[in-house]
Amino acid sequence: MAIVNASNLNYPILIAETIYQQIDWALHIAGQQVCIVTNEKVANLYLNDLKKTLNKFQCSEIILPDGEQYKNFDSLQKIFQHLIENYHQRSTTIIGLGGGVILDIAGFAAACYQRGVNFISVPTSLLAQVDASVGGKTAINFQQTKNMIGAFYQPQAVLIDPSVLQTLAEREFRSGIAEMIKHGFIADKDYFIWLEKNIDKILQRDLPTLKQAIATNCLIKSKIVQQDEKEKNLRAILNFGHTIGHAIEAESHYEILHGEAVAIGMMLELPLSMQHGLAAETAARLKNLLEQAGLPTALPVGMEVTQLAKWLRHDKKTDKNQSIKMPLLKAIGKAYLLNCTNFYL
Ligand SMILES: NC(=O)c1ccc[n+]([C@@H]2O[C@H](COP(=O)([O-])OP(=O)(O)OC[C@H]3O[C@@H](n4cnc5c(N)ncnc54)[C@H](O)[C@@H]3O)[C@@H](O)[C@H]2O)c1
Numbered sequence: 204m205a206i207v208n209a210s211n212l213n214y215p216i217l218i219a220e221t222i223y224q225q226i227d228w229a230l231h232i233a234g235q236q237v238c239i240v241t242n243e244k245v246a247n248l249y250l251n252d253l254k255k256t257l258n259k260f261q262c263s264e265i266i267l268p269d270g271e272q273y274k275n276f277d278s279l280q281k282i283f284q285h286l287i288e289n290y291h292q293r294s295t296t297i298i299g300l301g302g303g304v305i306l307d308i309a310g311f312a313a314a315c316y317q318r319g320v321n322f323i324s325v326p327t328s329l330l331a332q333v334d335a336s337v338g339g340k341t342a343i344n345f346q347q348t349k350n351m352i353g354a355f356y357q358p359q360a361v362l363i364d365p366s367v368l369q370t371l372a373e374r375e376f377r378s379g380i381a382e383m384i385k386h387g388f389i390a391d392k393d394y395f396i397w398l399e400k401n402i403d404k405i406l407q408r409d410l411p412t413l414k415q416a417i418a419t420n421c422l423i424k425s426k427i428v429q430q431d432e433k434e435k436n437l438r439a440i441l442n443f444g445h446t447i448g449h450a451i452e453a454e455s456h457y458e459i460l461h462g463e464a465v466a467i468g469m470m471l472e473l474p475l476s477m478q479h480g481l482a483a484e485t486a487a488r489l490k491n492l493l494e495q496a497g498l499p500t501a502l503p504v505g506m507e508v509t510q511l512a513k514w515l516r517h518d519k520k521t522d523k524n525q526s527i528k529m530p531l532l533k534a535i536g537k538a539y540l541l542n543c544t545n546f547y548l
Contacts, residue, residue, distance in 0.1 A: 220365065220366040226362065228257060229259075233321055234321075235261050237261070238264065242270075245300055248327075267281065267282075270457070274343050298324075299323070299324050301325075307335065308341075310339075311356070323359050329376050330378055332368070333420035347453050349452060365413045383398065387535075389441070389536070398416075447464075450468075454510055455506070475531055479541070
């Protein structure tokens with residue numbers, strides 16, 4: 204079992220095949236009650252396996268519809284209703300079983316229910332295993348604006364089984380690679396070079412390669428989060444590609460997946476770095492790797508940058524002077540932040 208050595212995070216990130224059959228749940232679950240939050244697709248695949256390992260606990264589950272469009276108040280309300288109807292007390296533990304959408308909603312429900320109950324993250328998509336499960340950001344979308352209502356709320360544990368990625372749809376799998384590439388590009392040059400060398404094995408879903416990649420991503424992200432949990436400063440470099448990316452997701456009515464939007468967003472945010480001295484050759488390496496991973500690097504036909512302005516104005520990172528802290532790159536692995544006024548507005 205790989206244990207991500209994130210010494211300042213006060214929760215473990217454990218990575219192994221069939222992880223839930225291997226761990227002693229009692230080490231991570233304080234009370235007797237558990238509520239699994241998942242969605243229809245993931246429930247069909249993995250809910251029974253997970254539930255079997257929890258037979259010593261009083262366990263209930265809530266199964267939400269699948270999709271980013273359900274990352275909303277309605278789903279949150281369904282979870283609260285379920286918790287109340289099933290007499291879940293303050294000592295209960297919520298387990299999020301699913302991709303980033305489920306983890307974001309379930310984590311937020313845990314942060315709010317009875318002023319906060321324990322939360323365990325069981326990410327099942329690549330994007331959730333390399334990114335959304337680590338760092339404690341939880342949220343729902345509101346009035347089409349991404350992640351507008353949420354909380355910073357850390358889990359008790361993150362349990363990652365890379366073998367579940369074998370059932371992930373190809374487009375969803377590639378979407379997760381966008382966040383992996385972003386982590387290397389902004390914070391770890393050696394990892395970026397490793398990705399350039401190993402992208403084919405990753406695309407083939409070679410398990411040892413995936414395990415190594417997931418552990419490296421969790422480590423990169425946790426190191427940044429440890430230094431700035433609530434995104435007062437440094438953590439904002441993780442938003443590279445996300446300011447434009449979130450606008451693209453919303454403008455496409457979530458037809459464009461999160462990782463795809465981030466890939467395009469990185470390419471559209473990159474000229475700012477080049478205006479401040481980033482070598483064209485470095486930008487070309489990012490584009491090349493994204494393309495090798497089968498990710499889009501330009502807006503789809505019919506979508507113009509001007510259509511994105513309305514979303515950028517509502518971005519929660521934009522302040523009252525229409526200024527936004529943008530991540531820029533000096534070189535691969537060397538990101539910094541710059542206050543930009545009227546970025547793309
Ligand atoms: N909290 C954070 O730090 C953070 C970071 C990055 C992204 N996010 C959020 O994560 C979301 C995107 O996450 P995502 O890409 O995982 O999307 P998702 O949760 O919609 O999952 C993608 C699809 O894969 C399915 N799926 C998940 N695991 C599967 C498996 N093992 N086999 C088959 N199908 C499976 C899901 O049901 C869904 O249809 C966005 O809402 C984004 O804002 C959060």
